[in-house]
Amino acid sequence: MPTDPALRNEVARLARQAGAAGVSRRRFLGGAGLAALAVAAPGLVGCGTQGARQTADSCVSEDLSATERTLHFSNWPLYIDEEEIRRGGQRVTVFPTLERFQAESGITVDYVADVNSNAEFFGVVRNQLADCQPTGRDLFVLTDYMARRMVELGWLQALDMSRMPNVEANLVDSLRSPSWDADRTYSVPWQTGLTGIAYNAKLTGEVSSFEELLTRADLKGKVSLLSEMQDTMIFMLLMTGADPENFNDDEFETALERLKEVTASGQIRRFTGNEYAQDLSKGNIVACEAWSGDVIQLQFDNPDIKFVAPTEGLSLWSDNLLVPNRATHKSNAEDLINFYYQPDVAAELAAWVNYICPVKGAQEAMLEIDPELAENELIFPSDELLANSHGFMSMDQATERRYQQLFSEVVGG
Amino acid sequence: MSAVVGGLTDAARGTATTPTPTPISRRKLTGYFLLLPALAWLAIFFAVPSVQLMATSLYDRSGSLEYGYEMTFAVGNYPAAWTAYATQFGRSFMYAGIATVLAIFLAYPLAYAIAFRAGRFKHLMLVLVIAPFFTSFLVRTLAWNSILADNGFVVGSLKTIGILPEDGRLLASSVAVVAGLTYNFLPFMVLPLYASLEKIDLRLVEAARDLYANGFTAFRKVTLPLSLPGLVAGTLLTFIPASGDYINSQLLGTPKQAMIGNVIDRNFLVILDYPMAAACSVTLMVAIVTMVLFYVRRSGAEELL
Known part of the structure; x- marks a missing residue:
């Protein structure tokens, strides 16, 4: 302790002030927190939430495909044909069929494998779609029951079948009218x-x-x-x-x-x-x-x-291509869907992902790629196998x- | 800073009998300004979501995503959550507690060795402790699937020496879940322990020995109390995330090992019962804060708060 009384007083004063500052800081922070809560709480607590259902009138989407030649496509991991090549001295993974689509159409596809589970993906896009906000995606792939939920909630854009003649011609008959989307207005199967x-x-x-x-x-x-x-x-x-x-x-x-x-x-x-x-x-x-x-x-x-x-x-299901509300490249998405419904493209895809191919004529095209896979009942099931398959009841x-x-x-x- | 020093020297000269408060208050304000980004962060990412969560937990459960939820201050959601999921709550705290205790016994000797005995390997060992963080949590947990595999080395050895019955298994059991939890959160125990052990002045231990304390007594009376802040911090950093974890029980357990995190996950994402999920989350938060406060008070490490 300093012996000079003036200095001692000064130190004591500083200590007191520091002490006072400490208390007032704590009080300040506590007060600020409470004030923030007081402001935020009534706004958040008061009202509950609005229903998430949208209609074609309540949520209007704009299609910029004519000017913006891009497409944001979210899919499941390992759900598209992949190939590792060396490009510029580096190993990169490319998607051959997708590359071909980009070259033919001039549309740049931003392909992301970020769908890991139906429920989780629903959690990711739920808030945006319930509010009629853009999700940043033009096209994503979800299984029947989740696709059905999105149709019921009015979260999807109706597709224009006239722009997808290959789907019209080549979609296998057994998948043409699921109970939840009888005319395939909102969905087209990716794989089954x-x-x-x-x-x-x-x-x-x-x-x-x-x-x-x-x-x-x-x-x-x-x-x-x-x-x-x-x-x-x-x-x-x-x-x-x-x-x-x-x-x-x-x-x-x-x-x-x-x-x-x-x-x-x-x-x-x-x-x-x-x-x-x-x-x-x-x-x-x-x-x-x-x-x-x-x-x-x-x-x-x-x-x-x-x-x-x-x-x-057996249980038969499909994973469906869906275009959400506020997606701004619907026509580009339709072009991509139409592209993948060409039998040779579908066969190339099925040869890699090994799921059931929903495209007529792909089995013949597969003979050229891999005759053994063309005979595989799990990729091209026979009618009798399909006859014994079941879906799950639609319910509210x-x-x-x-x-x-x-x-x-x-x-x- | 210089203003403050100036103020002090003035005072030392005895000239400032009525000192001006300006320098101090400016410093005080600077402190608050520096706090602003953190406060804004807390407000946006903690306070608002917490209020939202509490609000959701009080919505009428008969609502739905489709038609919206009505705010009815349905406090009944809480007892409903407690009765429906009492076992999962209990199990979460039990598993987290066991994992924390195991982590203490594993981490303390390790941190001690790194702090006092590692010599030139100290930094290497610290890096090794942190190394698992370079892979994802999921991958680290799945690795236990291989380690504890039914036909694997560990299970085989345990069967040979008769600890595990012939048809026994480790995977898909409480043992696997607790092991996964312990492993995943071990670094959070090691690092704070190391930080407090490393600061201990070894001359204090020497002094204890000079005063005829044996090794154990010196540890108990000197090292352990001085490392207490690290121990408390490590316990919190392990126990809190472990009680909310759901990955370990999902990947290494069965329905009989379901923890409250799995319940919340399913309620939010699959069942879409948001009020129930929120009520469980709030309950978990409050329970953890209560336990932590009690623990910190008891251990006398309040300065951590």
């Missing part, structure tokens, strides 16, 4: 797939039905199912004798009860998204519910992986939410 059973033949004998999958003692704890409700419940409904395209609450609950039993007993190990592929090839699971295209891709590395159409039936949002809730209780979360 089957959900069935996959198993590792090195570790188990053939698993030919869901009944076996869910009851065979040697599979206990080595089975996984898919965590999307529609995928799994189609089979549970079939197993309990209901029609997945037309069922009631009781039938749903019976089917769910069955699922609950096999989950509680430990027969089912997990509910997964795409990650079942890893578990299956490593042998952590020996059989599972699986998507056809994934299985073909797994087979390239591991021929022991087999896909079977379960005796109960409230019902879907209730079912999702019940299903979530079983799969955890």
